[in-house]
Amino acid sequence: MTGNVLLAARMAAAGLQQQELADALNRRIEEFTGRLGTVSDRQVRNWLTGKTRSPRARQRRALEEEFGCPAEELGFAPSASGSTDQAQPAPPEDPVRRRTFASTAAALAAAAVLPPAPATAAPRVGMTDADRLETAFAQLVAADNQYGGTISLETRALAFAHHAMELQSVGQATQRVRARLYYLAAAFTGTALWSAVDAHQPERAQRHLDRAMTLAGLSGNPEVTLRLWGHAAVLATQQQHHQHALAAALAGRASAACRRDPLYRFLASARLAGIQAGLGEQLAALRTLEHATDAFDRADHSAPRPAWMGFYDRSELDGLGALVMARIGEHDKSEAYLHRTLSRLRPEYTRNRIYYSAHLALAQLRQDDVEQACLTAASVLPASSGDSLTGRTGRLLDTFTRELSTTAPRARFTIEWTDQYASRQGGHP
Template identity: 65%
Template sequence: MTGNELLAAKMAAAGLRQHELAQALNDEIGTLTGRPGTLQDRHVRNWLTGKTRWPQERQRRALEAVIGCTAQELGFIPPSRSTAPPSLPPEESVRRRTFAGNVVGLVAATALPPLPATSYRRIGMSDTERLRVAFADLVASDNVTGGTPSLETRAVAFAHHAMELQAVGSASQRVRARLYELAAAFTGTALWAAVDSCEPERAQRHLERAMTLAGLSGSAEITLRLWGHAGILARQTRQFNDAVAAATAARASAACRRDPLFRSLAHARLAGAYAGAKRPTDALRTLEHAIKAFDGADPHADRPVWMGFYDRAELHGLSALVHAGVGRHDEAEAHLHHTLSLLRPGFNRNRSYYRSHLALAQLRQGEAEQACTTALSVLPTQPGDSLTERTSRLLTEFTAGLNSAAPRARCTTEWMDQYRPRRPQ
């Protein structure tokens, strides 16, 4: 018997817990039959573990109405010679499934570890190790492609799977803390993917859930990561005071007190928040603290896999954003050249992102022709290639600035000829 991965991922994408889904279905059954349903969270758990493979008819109809998918699309398997009830009208089905956006259609590609073969067993560190490996794979995928809806969906599904392990087995306190930490880590990756996709409402929901899980885990490192993402989300929505507050909270983390590299990252992000809040003196002073802490860190210390992105190249990149934020575009350009020369293979998303910033820095110094050359190197060249929404918006900003600064220049015409057919849709 294997778990129902599709249902688990659909619930996770909707932010539904077992008891919440049960209550929603009971309400829908009441609408359909005139009498509320009697489902409890144990019924949902039986669906998730695979113990119940085909719900009753009224339950299937309620699931279709609430989630917007047929029972088969939710991973249920009908008995032989059984016919499923008719679907809802297409327009109603489409309306109901908007809760999950575009991401749930990609759930089938999520390779989740199986739930325990029995309804209750001992959960151990081997289970958490499998999830740790899956988390490392997601981090690597993010470095290459950036925050895509597919990655967000996979991260949410794995977070839900970690919490399912909490529910279906016994475990030591150490294992339970680790499961909470992994669930927070996966949810944090979903948060980051939503930020990279410029979906602030989804990101905020992930943030709230991840913070709860991180608190239950007691992990200072995961909490630091989440405060960092919260600050970037606040800057994206132009809540600059909130960005400063989040970055300040990250800097106060116990992880920063223990490890200079964590402290360096927190200082660098706080400097960026100060730059966005138009506090240039604080921004540049805090950036100096980031550089000093980085120089004092042990590069070979054991750290979480998500921290692997923060190296000298990333410090130069974050420094460039600070200098650009305070109007020092020549300094920003210098740091960006260092970033691009130091970036390791596999960090494709960051390469495109920082090249876009380099084009903007050059344009703001009046170097329109050089800026166009740089920007052209960012555009996708192969069918199927794409940019994250954050990078796409930088190119939109670049295009507007170029048309304003040099509307009649040959390089502007050449850029527009190349940009229009290849710009992300």
């Protein structure tokens, strides 16, 4: 079992396996001693399980340099006083690197719900262990709905995914339990993927996608695979790989989950309509959006589904419809959809309220309603420069600012918005 969740979370965020970390540490040891280090993957595993709570001084220094933080923030005990081989102080952490990895508080939040390491060598893993992880997954989904893609949420999700796989490797379980653990590992990794997509970090997101797809295949769960195809389509769009986005959306709509449940078919069809609209396939996009609406109306909304599907209600149907209309140039219709979305959004969906409000500002600006567009955009700004927006929303406001400067470069509202935005924009990633 994972005894050191802090180290596990840092490794997961960096995409490091045990042997890869050992190799990296050995190279760092060589840099400051002149001799290649002797860290093995077994030693790394002992750190992860908590069997070794304090690495040797050279290893401690290498760890601190590799992750850019004190060893205590990696879950290790403070170094013993009087050591004959004291490590040098770790260099100050680069603020960009700090955003790349999880905070101690985030990893501790994950650790709080993980069970302690067992005393036996091969513990029995059952549905109770999986239920505990399922509860944690629902909590992460709720946090994502409220706050959007943050490095804290991303790393917590990776820590839970790592724990699900640790249960696979060290515990005895039935095939049914193992399939569910693979599903949970895929679901957690998918949440990390979406956090990276929401923060507009495509390289990190791509690593998570590759891992999550493998885990989803091992789980045999069509619902989580559908979710990942949807994320893959959005990621490919961010990367300007539009044909890849179309292929991912088509794969999602052809999935077994869509064949069985109209609500999944609504989701996949609405995503596909947005991509078709972005490719200039206007008639196909409108036809697919109509199919999505029909599927939504036929669905049994009271049927039990995974926690992540709770997000897809009628407000999201309107929101996805708004994106289709914007991409085909029907900005008045996009605005109408967005007003319906914002009126129907549940209070806990703070991230989406901000995201769709930014789209509303753009729709109003593209109809030359400059004053109202600036007022709407101002409602999206964080309260202070110390707050933040997700990467996607921040980029929407960048687009809004550029288009505003082109549409009405000397208007009073443009000048006021530009000054206001310049004073706040340091808050978003």
